[in-house]
Amino acid sequence: MAKFEAGMEAMLDMFVFETSDLLAKLDDILMRTEQDELTPDDIGEIFRIMHTVKGSAAMMGLQNMSHLAHALEDLFSLIREDPSIKYDKPALYEMLYAGSDSLKFETENISDDSVPLSDFTDQITQVRAFAEAMKNGGSAPAADTGGAAKAAGGSSGASLYAPDDGDDVFVFDVRYDESCMMPEIRAMVLLNQLSAVGEVLATLPPDLDADDAGDAISANGLIIKVKTADPDGAFAHLAAGINVSKVTPLMRETKPEPAEAPAPAAPQPEAAAPAPAPAPAAPAAGAPAKKREDKGGGVISVRLEKLDRLVSLAQEIVIAQSGVLHNSELAPYRNSMPGFEKSARELKKLIDELQDMVMSVRMVPVSGAFSKMNRVVRDMNKTLGKGVKLVFVGDDTEVDKSVNDMLGDPLMHLVRNAVDHGIETPEERRAAGKTEEPTVTLSAFYDSNDVVITVSDNGAGMDAKKLLEKGRQKGILTKPESEYTEQDCFALIMAAGFSTNTQVTEYSGRGVGMDVVKKNLEKIGGSLSVESKLGAGSTFTIRVPMSLSVSTCMGVMVSGQEYAIPMTALREAFRPEPEQTVRTPEGREAVCRQGENKLYSVIRLGRHFGTEQEDIPLTEGIILLCDTSGDEDERSALFADALTEEMQIVIKPFSHYLAGFGLKEKGLFGTSVLGDGSIIPVIDVNEVLRGGR
Numbered sequence: 001m002a003k004f005e006a007g008m009e010a011m012l013d014m015f016v017f018e019t020s021d022l023l024a025k026l027d028d029i030l031m032r033t034e035q036d037e038l039t040p041d042d043i044g045e046i047f048r049i050m051h052t053v054k055g056s057a058a059m060m061g062l063q064n065m066s067h068l069a070h071a072l073e074d075l076f077s078l079i080r081e082d083p084s085i086k087y088d089k090p091a092l093y094e095m096l097y098a099g100s101d102s103l104k105f106e107t108e109n110i111s112d113d114s115v116p117l118s119d120f121t122d123q124i125t126q127v128r129a130f131a132e133a134m135k136n137g138g139s140a141p142a143a144d145t146g147g148a149a150k151a152a153g154g155s156s157g158a159s160l161y162a163p164d165d166g167d168d169v170f171v172f173d174v175r176y177d178e179s180c181m182m183p184e185i186r187a188m189v190l191l192n193q194l195s196a197v198g199e200v201l202a203t204l205p206p207d208l209d210a211d212d213a214g215d216a217i218s219a220n221g222l223i224i225k226v227k228t229a230d231p232d233g234a235f236a237h238l239a240a241g242i243n244v245s246k247v248t249p250l251m252r253e254t255k256p257e258p259a260e261a262p263a264p265a266a267p268q269p270e271a272a273a274p275a276p277a278p279a280p281a282a283p284a285a286g287a288p289a290k291k292r293e294d295k296g297g298g299v300i301s302v303r304l305e306k307l308d309r310l311v312s313l314a315q316e317i318v319i320a321q322s323g324v325l326h327n328s329e330l331a332p333y334r335n336s337m338p339g340f341e342k343s344a345r346e347l348k349k350l351i352d353e354l355q356d357m358v359m360s361v362r363m364v365p366v367s368g369a370f371s372k373m374n375r376v377v378r379d380m381n382k383t384l385g386k387g388v389k390l391v392f393v394g395d396d397t398e399v400d401k402s403v404n405d406m407l408g409d410p411l412m413h414l415v416r417n418a419v420d421h422g423i424e425t426p427e428e429r430r431a432a433g434k435t436e437e438p439t440v441t442l443s444a445f446y447d448s449n450d451v452v453i454t455v456s457d458n459g460a461g462m463d464a465k466k467l468l469e470k471g472r473q474k475g476i477l478t479k480p481e482s483e484y485t486e487q488d489c490f491a492l493i494m495a496a497g498f499s500t501n502t503q504v505t506e507y508s509g510r511g512v513g514m515d516v517v518k519k520n521l522e523k524i525g526g527s528l529s530v531e532s533k534l535g536a537g538s539t540f541t542i543r544v545p546m547s548l549s550v551s552t553c554m555g556v557m558v559s560g561q562e563y564a565i566p567m568t569a570l571r572e573a574f575r576p577e578p579e580q581t582v583r584t585p586e587g588r589e590a591v592c593r594q595g596e597n598k599l600y601s602v603i604r605l606g607r608h609f610g611t612e613q614e615d616i617p618l619t620e621g622i623i624l625l626c627d628t629s630g631d632e633d634e635r636s637a638l639f640a641d642a643l644t645e646e647m648q649i650v651i652k653p654f655s656h657y658l659a660g661f662g663l664k665e666k667g668l669f670g671t672s673v674l675g676d677g678s679i680i681p682v683i684d685v686n687e688v689l690r691g692g693r
Contacts (some may be wrong), residue, residue: 011118015060019107019606022049022491026100034093040083047076048537058182065106066182071127072099078134089135095127131587150236158226160202161252170231173248180243184213187222196235198228290344309360314358315650321351322674355545366444367395369407373415380419386438388419393443399451403544406524408556412516414455415440422459448663451546456539460530464489466682474498486571490530517627551651555644559611564649569685572625581618591637600637608688626685636689651682
């Protein structure tokens with residue numbers, strides 16, 4: 001049995017997207033205001049969020065979600081009407097967080113028929129009891145929604161007629177089934193459908209968005225004044241409304257002649273509610289759509305599957321372009337075909353623009369993944385009592401949508417570890433003489449063709465000796481203990497089954513998490529590293545590709561094998577003169593640029609990858625100056641035999657089986673397929689420089 005009303009399948013994706021976005025905004029407001037004052041703007045925003053969720057859920061037929069949101073909406077209606085009303089703020093926020101979690105769970109599982117609809121009766125009862133306590137203990141009198149309903153709808157519907165109304169003005173009384181939830185939302189839809197045959201001049205209640213509109217419609221019906229040349233059509237639209245049980249034309253008080261009323265409609269006082277009416281025709285749909293387009297700047301929602309397909313097509317076009325331009329059969333004739341070369345350059349320009357556009361469409365800021373950690377830290381603070389502050393740096397850094405979606409779980413594990421393992425208890429921090437606030441910092445920045453995300457804390461740090469001892473006890477050491485460096489000891493925490501906790505807690509201690517984080521990152525060509533200083537804190541560094549789409553690379557020859565290097569990692573390439581090459585006192589090769597006194601240490605790619613047969617003089621090869629930090633002092637130089645050409649390639653990370661051979665650590669990011677079917681390895685400049693220093 002479907003969880004939502006039949007015919008709403010097309011609205012499901014939009015409902016999930018909008019509701020998830022609204023609940024994320026709710027969490028942001030709660031996190032920001034929990035320790036500060038709840039301003040009138042915040043109160044109004046929470047009220048509007050609950051009002052929208054209530055209406056959307058009712059439209060989908062999800063009455064459990066609608067009722068819970070309605071109860072929370074009523075609660076904030078009290079606070080909005082009287083900001084001075086007394087209430088227990090901690091209890092209010094716990095109730096809101098619980099309500100948000102319940103609505104999120106229901107939204108995430110709406111398409112899973114194996115997960116039944118949740119019963120929120122207890123939560124709704126709790127919220128209503130809290131509201132009653134507020135009304136009884138606060139300065140504001142209890143809201144009389146029933147009286148308001150009578151005031152809104154108790155007057156005669158015929159009074160909507162004006163003396164100057166023409167014969168094309170009619171008033172209808174619409175009644176809904178007793179089981180109809182959120183009649184004000186159904187009324188809004190009905191008015192939209194009615195605009196296909198006429199112009200709605202007025203309604204009772206006049207404001208369908210008012211807090212008491214639903215109660216007024218339930219008690220006294222919906223009175224609609226419409227100007228139309230087709231009263232029969234207007235009646236048919238009203239009778240076809242969802243949950244409509246009865247439609248009655250109202251006579252004019254000043255013109256009681258029955259002929260003035262729409263005759264065909266009068267004999268039908270009891271109208272059954274058939275299937276929902278079709279969407280309005282062009283006149284009704286056109287104007288509202290135009291307004292939304294102008295207001296939204298032409299922004300539309302697109303299914304992610306379509307974007308994925310667009311990216312795949314762009315990648316295939318790049319590969320096909322490479323196959324055409326580098327076709328060996330054309331090589332003998334290219335010099336005699338200037339028109340072909342011109343067309344090829346124009347094609348490359350257009351494909352480059354297409355690639356840039358496709359990449360930009362999928363780029364989103366990491367702030368979405370970062371902000372979700374607020375709730376994680378907040379809940380852990382409530383449980384552990386550590387009072388940790390979460391700080392964001394560079395959260396406007398953009399990554400590919402698929403990369404951003406993947407960051408959620410790794411960040412959650414790292415943040416949980418930082419709060420649970422890294423940050424000490426208040427007593428331990430005082431004993432250690434620490435006066436600064438316990439802090440976990442999430443930062444993001446660009447580095448070459450990668451995005452680097454760090455999770456750092458100012459906690460206790462890690463003891464390399466204790467980690468090594470734990471590794472020996474677990475039997476996960478792979479070499480003699482004497483050969484383990486401090487960095488090797490820190491890397492042990494990413495081994496499967498490794499945990500320093502002596503007991504299992506709500507957040508850690510089972511020996512799972514860090515190894516899963518590392519493996520998930522490696523699936524998309526990412527990496528995870530850790531640095532720590534005992535007593536000062538730890539820093540976990542995630543390095544992921546900025547995009548999984550097409551990349552611009554430079555081809556280089558190394559010992560007869562062609563490699564690709566991302567252009568974003570290269571700053572300059574030159575063939576050095578003899579006077580530019582030197583050997584340092586330590587015996588390392590170095591070069592300097594013309595007119596500079598600074599030396600750049602040289603890393604021979606052939607020697608690094610173990611393919612160099614003999615040392616080629618630096619003056620016979622190409623020096624590639626690389627910069628992975630943007631700092632001039634951090635530049636190093638790679639040495640290759642020759643440059644081949646600039647190319648657009650689709651980088652594919654290594655499979656799970658190949659990743660186990662340490663190719664990433666050796667300095668290979670992945671591979672790509674060229675147009676002629678050959679495979680070219682892609683160099684990870686960061687890893688090569690890190691290993692060569």
